[in-house]
Amino acid sequence: EPEVTQTPSHQVTQMGQEVILRCVPISNHLYFYWYRQILGQKVEFLVSFYNNEISEKSEIFDDQFSVERPDGSNFTLKIRSTKLEDSAMYFCASSNVFLNTEAFFGQGTRLTVV
Amino acid sequence: AQKVTQAQTEISVVEKEDVTLDCVYETRDTTYYLFWYKQPPSGELVFLIRRNSFDEQNEISGRYSWNFQKSTSSFNFTITASQVVDSAVYFCALSFYGGATNKLIFGTGTLLAVQP
Numbered sequence: 001e002p003e004v005t006q007t008p009s010h011q012v013t014q015m016g017q018e019v020i021l022r023c024v025p026i027s028n029h030l031y032f033y034w035y036r037q038i039l040g041q042k043v044e045f046l047v048s049f050y051n052n053e054i055s056e057k058s059e060i061f062d063d064q065f066s067v068e069r070p071d072g073s074n075f076t077l078k079i080r081s082t083k084l085e086d087s088a089m090y091f092c093a094s095s096n097v098f099l100n101t102e103a104f105f106g107q108g109t110r111l112t113v114v
Numbered sequence: 115a116q117k118v119t120q121a122q123t124e125i126s127v128v129e130k131e132d133v134t135l136d137c138v139y140e141t142r143d144t145t146y147y148l149f150w151y152k153q154p155p156s157g158e159l160v161f162l163i164r165r166n167s168f169d170e171q172n173e174i175s176g177r178y179s180w181n182f183q184k185s186t187s188s189f190n191f192t193i194t195a196s197q198v199v200d201s202a203v204y205f206c207a208l209s210f211y212g213g214a215t216n217k218l219i220f221g222t223g224t225l226l227a228v229q230p
Binding site (some may be wrong): 031033035041042043044045048056084090091102103104105106107108110 | 205216221224
């Protein structure tokens with residue numbers, strides 16, 4: 001069964017460092033998403049990406065964040081200068097928007113900023 | 115405003131008990147989708163079900179069943195004869211047909227602990 005793959009599963013970084021979280025969405029999907037879940041809290045939408053551009057972003061997704069689909073298969077989330085409050089689980093998801101099907105989620109990357 | 119409320123923060127049951135997880139949503143849209151996701155202790159999000167706003171038929175899948183009632187804006191989830199493996203956080207979520215991105219709006223989740 002096709003799945004969304006995220007790497008790494010856990011990343012520890014020092015405050016102020018840049019991190020790149022990577023995702024390989026399901027190959028025939030058209031919409032790509034990043035969500036964030038601070039420990040013990042709900043899952044929050046960060047950004048959606050379609051046709052090589054951001055289609056929607058939340059208030060959380062400020063100038064420190066960027067997304068890219070560099071090679072047609074990978075989908076990355078970059079945090080330019082990490083803060084302690086960026087520590088969270090980051091989920092990548094993809095969906096076939098024209099059928100409004102469910103988003104398939106990756107297993108998540110746990111980011112710890114120290 | 116679009117919102118999903120899961121008022122039950124934690125539920126603890128003993129194995130083989132039935133348990134219902136509540137979900138109440140708010141939206142002005144007439145066409146929308148409702149979802150349930152399971153998040154086991156390992157952390158991933160597992161899709162359980164999607165319903166569209168035009169389909170109020172209840173659904174049963176093995177020990178799982180869902181009761182969608184537009185009149186009360188609720189989409190409740192029942193696990194029959196619960197098992198220890200059902201222990202997880204369960205999230206209800208809402209998305210919109212034809213929206214810019216079909217992003218999901220999640221509730222705060224209900225932690226279900228099934229004791230042996």
